[in-house]
Amino acid sequence: MEKTLYNIYKTFFKVGTLLLGGGYVILPLLQSELVDKRDWIDNDELCEYTALSQSIPGLIAANLSIFVGYKLKGTMGALAAISGMITPAFLCIVILAKVLEEIIKLQFVQGIFWGVGIGVLILIYLAIKEIWNKSVIDKFTFGVFFVVFLFSVLLKVSPAILIIAAIFLGVIRQFRISRSGSGGEK
Amino acid sequence: MIYLQLFLEFFHIGLFSFGGGYATLPFLFHIAETKDWYSAKQLTDMIAISSITPGPVGVNVATFAGYTTSGILGALIATTSVILPSIIIVIIISKLLQQFKHNPYVRSVIYTIKPAGCGLLAAVGVNMFLNNINLFGMVLFVALLILSFIKKRDPLFYLGVSALFGLLYSFVGFIK
Numbered sequence: 001m002e003k004t005l006y007n008i009y010k011t012f013f014k015v016g017t018l019l020l021g022g023g024y025v026i027l028p029l030l031q032s033e034l035v036d037k038r039d040w041i042d043n044d045e046l047c048e049y050t051a052l053s054q055s056i057p058g059l060i061a062a063n064l065s066i067f068v069g070y071k072l073k074g075t076m077g078a079l080a081a082i083s084g085m086i087t088p089a090f091l092c093i094v095i096l097a098k099v100l101e102e103i104i105k106l107q108f109v110q111g112i113f114w115g116v117g118i119g120v121l122i123l124i125y126l127a128i129k130e131i132w133n134k135s136v137i138d139k140f141t142f143g144v145f146f147v148v149f150l151f152s153v154l155l156k157v158s159p160a161i162l163i164i165a166a167i168f169l170g171v172i173r174q175f176r177i178s179r180s181g182s183g184g185e186k
Numbered sequence: 187m188i189y190l191q192l193f194l195e196f197f198h199i200g201l202f203s204f205g206g207g208y209a210t211l212p213f214l215f216h217i218a219e220t221k222d223w224y225s226a227k228q229l230t231d232m233i234a235i236s237s238i239t240p241g242p243v244g245v246n247v248a249t250f251a252g253y254t255t256s257g258i259l260g261a262l263i264a265t266t267s268v269i270l271p272s273i274i275i276v277i278i279i280s281k282l283l284q285q286f287k288h289n290p291y292v293r294s295v296i297y298t299i300k301p302a303g304c305g306l307l308a309a310v311g312v313n314m315f316l317n318n319i320n321l322f323g324m325v326l327f328v329a330l331l332i333l334s335f336i337k338k339r340d341p342l343f344y345l346g347v348s349a350l351f352g353l354l355y356s357f358v359g360f361i362k
Binding site for chain 1: 200201202203219230234237244245249253254261276277294298304306313323326330344347354355356
């Protein structure tokens with residue numbers, strides 16, 4: 001399939017439609033659609049983009065779509081990919097939002113939501129475990145995790161403030177490493 | 187001006203959430219506590235809906251919050267705002283890919299920011315757990331947890347099983 005803007009949009013529309021249950025599902029979907037079926041990018045590139053998408057702000061699925069779209073056809077390709085990705089999500093929610101007030105009163109719908117809420121807790125637990133394995137790798141990172149966790153749970157500090165504090169910590173840490181002359185990370 | 191507020195709130199969520207879709211949850215709960223756009227209970231329902239509808243959870247909740255506060259235009263603004271930082275940042279990084287990957291300051295910030303994102307998400311997990319759990323939920327949670335230890339499964343598996351038990355539960359009439 002040719003890499004036209006329309007085809008990029010269409011492909012990401014399909015991936016966006018199949019993307020149920022959180023952003024982590026996007027990787028296998030992109031592997032199947034972009035690497036196997038269309039041969040637009042290779043697996044190594046996809047893995048590199050995934051790692052980058054996780055280390056910058058924003059939704060992983062959105063970041064990854066923009067990276068791949070940009071690689072395929074520059075800035076316009078990036079816009080085509082992200083538009084395709086979010087169109088199904090947007091339509092679905094706008095339609096549901098209209099009827100939600102009505103259906104949420106139904107007993108069995110409440111039951112389903114209650115159950116899905118438990119399922120989401122499991123998915124959050126799995127996401128924490130996945131991120132934990134990649135991020136909490138020594139005493140220092142455990143300390144960062146623990147302090148942020150406490151400030152967030154007990155003091156309800158705004159998440160943005162804690163993230164900005166972590167950014168400063170990272171800059172200061174590297175500044176001290178550079179000054180002490182050892183260079184690079186430990 | 188509700189549109190400007192929606193833009194600012196969701197733009198800053200897109201800018202500061204690290205670690206995937208659920209990383210937006212701490213910010214969304216913070217909105218529930220500080221603004222009257224939606225309650226924590228409504229947000230929990232929204233998260234459940236987002237999990238069974240297409241698209242990233244963060245985008246779904248943004249659309250939802252925008253729509254409930256100010257209709258279709260609000261939905262468009264909130265959705266665009268949450269992905270706008272990604273568009274700007276990813277395009278800049280794509281242009282400077284090689285320098286970005288090897289810059290020691292960038293690497294150091296990534297090193298400290300990842301566990302911070304993990305801590306935020308863990309805090310949300312604990313809060314949601316304490317707010318929503320009852321005896322039957324605890325049993326279901328532990329059962330699914332054990333299943334997750336045995337074998338890695340598709341996220342849809344957990345959502346499907348828990349939705350089914352929720353449905354049964356509502357027929358038996360034990361709900362809240």
